Amino acid sequence: MVTLVDVARHAGVSASTVSYVLSGKRPISGPTRLRVRASIEQLGYQPHAGARALASSRSRIIALMVPLRTDMYVPVMLEIAVSVATTARAHGYDVLLLTGEEGPSALRRVTGSGLAEAVILMDVQLDDERLPVLRAAGPPAVLVGLPADPAGLNCVDLDFTAAGALCVEHLAGLGHREIAVIGEAPGVYARHTGFAERTLRGLRDRAAGLGVGLLHRPCEGGHDAVAGVLARIFDERPGVSAFVVQNETAVEPLLALLRRTGRAVPEDVSVVAVCPEPIAAQASVALTSVAIPAQELGRRAVERLIAGLSAHPADEDPVHSDGEGAARAARDGSAHDGAAGVELLTPVLTVRDSSGPPPARAVRN
Template sequence: MITIKEVARHAGVSMSTVSYVLSGKRTISEETRRRVERSIAALGYHPNAGARALASSRSQVLGLIVPLHTDQNVPVVMQFVSSIVGAARDRDYDVLLLTDEAGPGEAHRVVARSMADAIVVMDVESADPRLAGLRDLDAPVVLLGLPDDHEGLSCVDLDFTAAGRRMAGHLADLGHRSVALIGSPPAVYERGTSYAERLLAGFRAETARRGTSATTHACAPGYDAVSACLDAVLEAGDVTGLVVHNEAVLGPLLLELRRRGLDVPSDLSVIALCPDDVAAALPFPLTSISVPARELGAIAVEMVLARIAGDLPPEVRLLQPRLTDRASTAPPQKP
């Protein structure tokens, strides 16, 4: 393993000069700094993480709270986790994953032990019980989600309320007057998960504004549950358009529609909120609003690192929904 002594010898400077270049604690001439950086690159030197933390009072680690639930769509969750880890590594940070029931107590523990410089929180609930503890945390916190009471907290998320409005409005613009929302699993609503409640609110507000007949249906994963949910949708009236906010049921839903002899979009238009790669890879690619996991993860890291670097006020960033038409929606056929 290359040592700081070897870097200093290669660059023709003292070990303290190399240390100052790494820590930035003293001004070093541009010529010397570049010579040291060239030697670091040439030798493949990597500073010892423990020594670097002692020198800078930082761990170069972000804590990421990701409570895992059986009703979650794990591949989509992992898109967010992968995005955050990648964005952190691009900024020379590692990520400490806190799962299961990790909440403010766990966040306080890792911050108090200097195991993490800041915390990013996923799976945010509308009335999240972790908020009081997170507000008291002696480290920057960014929520990847938007609770009802976000005063004093920095948050970033897709504007799910606008997404619900946009999808309902898209079907209304095509002439659909009876639509249904196939939503997240019942447990997601029972838990008060923020994104699900906000999309539902947006869908209901827009259908009410447009005078569109609308029903909503929580849908558990699994083919039998999807079939039962579709029974309930079709029994509710002359539905011609579906809004789907449940990535896990999209494949079974399309198969069940085909089994019943229902054509998309001739018999039923379908629009979904899901990652673009999911929408495009289905047997019938779906018109969709993207879940921009990569962008949201990168912004969360950017926001939390900016707060490590300086005392910035809380902010909320909501990304506006982006709709991609893949021809699964069309005007309803006349009777």
């Protein structure tokens, strides 16, 4: 095993100089610092994690809070989590995954013990009970989501309000005048989960502005639940000629039920989805959709967090934090020097086979 003394001998410096390069606690000249880093890379030296944490008062662990609820589409959540883990590792951090629904108590336990030095929160609700803990001098944190009041918080998310508006604009532009929305499970709205509420707001506001009728119905997903919701929609609004789906588990059941009832897509009914790209592209009818950029959200959340942590160079481990990640994030707009703020990714609607003009009988004069 390569030791700190081996690195010092290889670089031609004292062991204390290597230690200062690693901890950043004393200024070391540029050429010496570069020589030590080169020796560390060549020898494959890995500082002892426990000793490094004690010396720097930093654990280099990020806690990722992602409650895995039965009424949420878990694959999207896990895709974001994997992106967080891989990006964090590239910056020399490990990730502690918290999947329970403990809320503030878990946040206090992990950060109060010093186990994690920073936090990324997912499944953000409009009035999230974890936020007071963060605002009360809590740990550095980034939210993958947007609460009702983001003041003083560091947030990144897809602009779901704009995504909802895009769906309505596309369908209205094709001539549809009655649109039905098959939404997330009822529990998602009961918790006032941010992404679902904001999508619905965008749908309703744009429909009202364009004079388009809009009917929203939550749905548990699965064949039987979708069949019940679909029947109620056509009972209430026989003139519906287009659907917007924000529920991954409802996509294929909806397409199958429309076929079974003799409604061709898109000749009789158009379907637009807000969902991951693979679900839309691989559906039995390729869906016009707004993609959820799960990997990008995970990456940007970590880079915003790292930018904030890097604002304290005296505590950095230069081997892992050379500033390149933060600089890259600043260049592409994915971070704002670690400051609190909101970054919303612009939604993109991709037109595929599932949307077209309504049948003549559905066009309202």
